[in-house]
Amino acid sequence: MQYKSSVVDDIDKLLWKKAVELAARDKQPKCCTVNYAPGYVVRGSQLKNAIYGCKVAFVMFFGKTCPYCQMFDPIFRQVGERYKDLANFVKADIEEFYQLAASLGVMGTPATVAFVDGRPVELAPGFMTAPQFRSFVEGVLRYVGCR
Incomplete structure (x- = not known):
């Protein structure tokens, strides 16, 4: 039972870390507001x-x-x-x-x-x-x- 608990904790930590990374990425300034297809x-x-x-x-x-x-x-x-x-x-x-x-x-x-x-x-x-x-x-x- 202890094993399952630590795996769940590890998954929660990874999910939290990924959520923080995604939030930080979304806060980076956008370089484009109007995009045209390349070419x-x-x-x-x-x-x-x-x-x-x-x-x-x-x-x-x-x-x-x-x-x-x-x-x-x-x-x-x-x-x-x-x-x-x-x-x-x-x-x-x-x-x-x-x-x-x-x-x-x-x-x-x-x-x-x-x-x-x-x-x-x-x-x-x-x-x-x-x-x-x-x-x-x-x-x-x-x-x-x-x-």
Whole structure:
């Protein structure tokens, strides 16, 4: 009988510990209020919503006929899926947003711009491998404190 009692006590302790962990996790600041699916192609005012809807947003400027953009797209989506709770990962057509792209220093596609609190903080021009892009994303998230 004593054995059952200690097992029940151990289970109660584990449940209490897990409840405390979950409560602490829920109190951590949310980095996003408006989430788009990773790789979502934004149109018009959706870009502004994506940038301001999260503390951090990664915008990939792409061209419809750009072969490097097509090669980078699955990497952008894959890494975006991994960090989707911490940042927005959206794509913007360079033809639609050419003025914004030019003002950010985008000279060609693909080009990924990291935004923090609505401000551009980093430009990564060109194609990146998955480890390179993951490192870029983690660096920005670490800088902001969302990682």
